[in-house]
Amino acid sequence: MNPDLSRLQSYPFEKLTALKAGITPPSNLREINLSIGEPQHPTPSFIVDAMQKALTTDLGKYPTTKGILALRQQITQWLAKRFPELAHVTLDPERQVLPVNGTREALFAFAQTVIDRRKKNPLVLMPNPFYQIYEGAALLAGASPYYLSCLAENNFQPDFDAIPADVWADCQLIYICSPNNPSGTLLDKLTLRKLIEKSDEFGFIIAADECYMELYADENQAPSSLLAVCAEMGRTDFKNCVIFHSLSKRSNAPGLRSGFVAGDTTVLQQFLLYRTYHGCAMPLAVQTASVVAWAEQAHVKTNRDLYREKFALMREILSPVIPIEIPPASFYLWQKIPISDTQFVQQLYLTQRLTVLPGSYLSRTIDGINPGENRVRIALVPDVEDCREAAHRIRHFLETL
Numbered sequence: 309m310n311p312d313l314s315r316l317q318s319y320p321f322e323k324l325t326a327l328k329a330g331i332t333p334p335s336n337l338r339e340i341n342l343s344i345g346e347p348q349h350p351t352p353s354f355i356v357d358a359m360q361k362a363l364t365t366d367l368g369k370y371p372t373t374k375g376i377l378a379l380r381q382q383i384t385q386w387l388a389k390r391f392p393e394l395a396h397v398t399l400d401p402e403r404q405v406l407p408v409n410g411t412r413e414a415l416f417a418f419a420q421t422v423i424d425r426r427k428k429n430p431l432v433l434m435p436n437p438f439y440q441i442y443e444g445a446a447l448l449a450g451a452s453p454y455y456l457s458c459l460a461e462n463n464f465q466p467d468f469d470a471i472p473a474d475v476w477a478d479c480q481l482i483y484i485c486s487p488n489n490p491s492g493t494l495l496d497k498l499t500l501r502k503l504i505e506k507s508d509e510f511g512f513i514i515a516a517d518e519c520y521m522e523l524y525a526d527e528n529q530a531p532s533s534l535l536a537v538c539a540e541m542g543r544t545d546f547k548n549c550v551i552f553h554s555l556s557k558r559s560n561a562p563g564l565r566s567g568f569v570a571g572d573t574t575v576l577q578q579f580l581l582y583r584t585y586h587g588c589a590m591p592l593a594v595q596t597a598s599v600v601a602w603a604e605q606a607h608v609k610t611n612r613d614l615y616r617e618k619f620a621l622m623r624e625i626l627s628p629v630i631p632i633e634i635p636p637a638s639f640y641l642w643q644k645i646p647i648s649d650t651q652f653v654q655q656l657y658l659t660q661r662l663t664v665l666p667g668s669y670l671s672r673t674i675d676g677i678n679p680g681e682n683r684v685r686i687a688l689v690p691d692v693e694d695c696r697e698a699a700h701r702i703r704h705f706l707e708t709l
Contacts (some may be wrong), residue, residue, distance in 0.1 A: 310339075310372065310430035310448070311455075312447050312448050312450065312619070313448070315447045316444055316447060316448075316705045317440070317443070318439060319640055319667040320665060320666075320670055321343070321344065321357075321665075322503075323342060323666075323669050324349060324653070324665060324669065326404065327650060327653060327654060328654070328657055328663070328665070329656055331615075331654065331658050332658075333657055333658060333659075333660070333661035333663055334550075334660075334661055335419055335659065337701075338661070338691065339661055339662075339663075340661065340662045340663070340694055340697065340701070341662075341663045341674070341690075341699045342662065342663060342664050342686050342687050342688065342689070342690070342695075343643050343664055343665040343687060344665075344686070344687060344689070345557075345639070345640065346562055346687075346689055346693065347556065347560045347561075347562055347688065347689055347690045348561060348690050349410065349560040349562075349614060349637075349691075350414045351559065351560050351561045351563075351564075351609060352498060352559060352560070352601075352604070352607045353611060353668045354600055354604065355564070355597050355600060355601050356592075356597075357559060357686065358596055358597045358599075358600045359564075359582045359593050359596065359597035362592060362593035362596035362597065363593045363609060365471055366591070366592035366593045367592075367593070368591055369547070370589070371567065371589040371590055371591055371595065372380065372452075372486075372589060373580065373583050373584045373588065374406065375406065375496070375589075375590055376409035376592070376593075376595050376596075376599075377401065377402075377597055377648055378406045378599050379407055379595045379599050380401035380402070380406075380407065381401045381603075382571075382599045382690065383402050383405050383407075383568050383570065383597075384399040384400075384401045384405055385602075385604055385662075386602045387399055387517060387533075387570065389536070390530075390533075391533050391536040391539075392536075393528065393532070393540050393639045393667070394533075394535060394536055394539050395430060397539045397544050399570065399692075400573070400574075402426075402572055403576065403577070404405030404546070404570055404571065404572075404576060405569070405576075405597065406568060406570075406576055406579065406583070407566070407567070407568050407590050407595060408552075408566075408567050408568060408569055408583075408588070408590070408670055409556040409565045409566070409567070409588055409590055410554055410556060410562075410564075410565040410566065411517060411552045411556075411567045412441055413491075413552070413565070413588060414552055414567060414569055415439070415441050415442065415445060415483070415515065415517060415552055416441050416444065416445040416448075416581065416663055417445075417579075417582065417586060417588070418445070418515055418550070418552075418569070418579060418581060419445035419446055419448075419449040419451070419481060419577065420449050420482075421578055421579045421581075421582040422444075422481055422513050422575065422579075423449035423451045423480055423481060423631065424480060425449065425451065426621075428477065428478075428494075429452065429478045429479070430449075430450065430451040430452070430453060430477075430480045431447070431452055431453075431479045431480065431640055432446035432449070432451045432452070432453055432454065432480065432482070432484070433453075433454045433475070433479050433481070433482040433483070433512075433546045434446070434453055434454070434455060434456065434483040434490035435455075435456050435458050435465070435466050435468075435483070435484065435485055435488065436455035436456055436457045436458060436671055436674060437458060437489075437490055437491075437667065437671040437679055437680050438483070438485070438489075438670065438671075438674055439483075439485065439489055439517065440568070440670075442483040442541060443672075447661075447707075448479075451480065451481070454475060454479070455672050455674050456468075457677060457679045458488070458491065458673055458679055459590060459677075459679055463493050464488060464491035464642065465488060465491075465493055465494075465495055465672075466484075466491045468499065468502065468503055468506070471534070475511070475588045476506060476512070477510055478512045479510060479512040480512055480513065481512060481513050481514075481515060481693045482503075482512055482513070482514055482515070483515050483517060484503070484514065484516050484517065484534075484592070485517040485518075485521040485631055486500075486516065486518065486531065487518075487523070487524070487531055487636070487637030487638045488520075488637070488638070489517075489520065489585070489638065490578060490638075490640045490642045490653060490667070490670055490680075490685040491638075491640070491642040492520070492635025492636060492637050492638035492640055492642065494531050494636050494637060497532055497537050497540070499632070500534055500537040501537055501540075501541060503535065504534075504541065504543070504548075504549065505554075507548045507549070508658070511548070512548065513548045513549075513550065513572075513575060514534060514548060514550070515550055515552065516533070516534035516548050516549070516550065516551045516552065517552050518531075518533055518534070518551050518552060518553055519552060519553060519554040519556065519557055519567070520557055520637055520639075521533065521553065521687070522558040522608050523557055523611070523612060523614070523615055523633070523637055523638055523639055524609075524636060525616060525619070525634060525636050525637065526635040526636070527609070527612070529692070531636070531637055534549050534551050534571075535549060535571060536622065537550050537691040539560040544573045544693075545572065545573065546570075546571040546573075547572055548572055548575070549571045549572055550569055550570070550571035550572055550575055550576065550579075551569065551570050551571055552567065552568075552569050553567055553568055553569075553570075554566070554567035555567060555598060555601050555602070557639070558608055559591075559601045559607065559608065560599075560609075560611060560612070561601065562595075564597060564598070564601075565590075565594065565595055565667065566590065566594050566595075566597070566601070567599040567677070570709040576663055576694075578709065594705065600660060601602045602697045611665045612699070614690060615639050618667040618688040618692055618695040619634045619641075619688065619695050620634075621692070621695065621699060622641065622686075622688065622695065622699045624637050625696070625699035625700060625703055626699055626702060626703055626706075628703075629703050629706045629707055630645075630646075630706055631643075631644070633657070638675065639687060639688045639689060640681075640685050640687055640688070641685070641686040641688065642667070642683055642684065642685060643683060643684050643685075643686055644682060645683065645684055646682075646685055646706075647682070647709065648681070649666035649680065649681060649682055649683055649684050650666045650683060652664075652666075653666050653684060653685060655705070656701075656702070656705050659705055659708070660701040660702070660704070660705050661701075662698055662702065662705075664678070664684045664686045664687075664700050665680065665684060665685040665687075666684060667679075667680025667682070667683030667684055667685060668680040668681050668683075671687065686702075
């Protein structure tokens with residue numbers, strides 16, 4: 309067996325299942341689950357229709373790993389329209405874009421491609437809390453994770469200025485997440501620019517997980533992308549920079565398993581080589597549905613409006629009993645709570661039949677500090693009425709503490 313498998317930790321939801329084991333919640337309350345970031349708004353019908361139509365013709369064909377040109381072209385058009393800085397940059401659909409089966413698969417496979425395990429002490433830097441795929445990808449690529457604690461005093465983002473030079477020297481890959489999971493905070497352009505300059509100095513690759521990019525609070529302040537900052541710097545080759553996007557959150561299509569990576573031509577050439585052997589070609593019907601999804605924008609605005617409505621009602625209902633800060637993006641509340649996060653989750657489920665995720669399950673303890681302690685992640689993914697009911701239950705629970 310691969311010895312690195314023994315280094316993997318239990319996934320947060322396995323821990324959550326164990327935490328709730330043996331608890332009998334009130335039978336008169338229906339279950340509400342706000343622990344998993346699985347969008348539950350309806351998938352737009354035009355996406356479903358496009359896929360159903362394609363199924364009648366495309367199941368008898370092998371898809372290529374590189375994907376159909378129409379999809380890659382549509383992705384480059386979306387990038388140019390979504391990020392004004394890229395409007396005058398000619399993104400090459402042949403060399404700078406690859407379709408992937410959702411960001412989870414791609415974020416994991418990416419580390420297997422870019423890590424050189426022959427070098428001494430290869431490091432993969434990542435935010436802490438984090439999406440656990442980053443950690444597993446690093447370990448199974450033969451590297452060591454290096455955790456960058458994201459604390460309130462630094463807007464729940466890594467403090468890149470505090471990283472020692474010897475760590476930068478050993479860094480081969482850094483995962484960044486903006487908008488951040490779980491806090492929803494953003495890396496500003498100046499920070500991204502400085503990180504790119506560090507990459508130039510030390511030669512590491514930046515993997516920007518931007519899968520929550522289209523879920524933002526202010527319609528007039530859309531978050532920016534790592535590639536947009538590259539373009540502002542005149543780096544149209546996007547050297548050592550790769551972004552990851554998905555239709556799961558943007559278009560309420562987590563089951564479609566469709567996303568893309570874009571950026572550095574040299575890096576993506578090697579990633580394509582890896583993927584050719586990996587056996588991860590996207591089914592043609594999924595590609596066809598993805599083309600129409602990336603081409604249409606109105607449903608994404610509707611999606612954002614629904615999340616804004618849910619954040620607003622959570623603040624209205626909960627503010628009298630606990631401070632609520634609405635994040636600039638994502639669909640999570642990264643909520644500070646008055647007792648331990650595991651105790652909070654257990655008691656909330658026991659009394660209210662409502663599940664949220666302990667913050668410590670998304671984090672690692674570094675220098676005696678776990679950035680997720682005394683916080684829970686609340687995913688506002690059910691419909692508005694379920695979120696309203698959940699808010700009232702959480703308020704009632706807090707009032708009994």
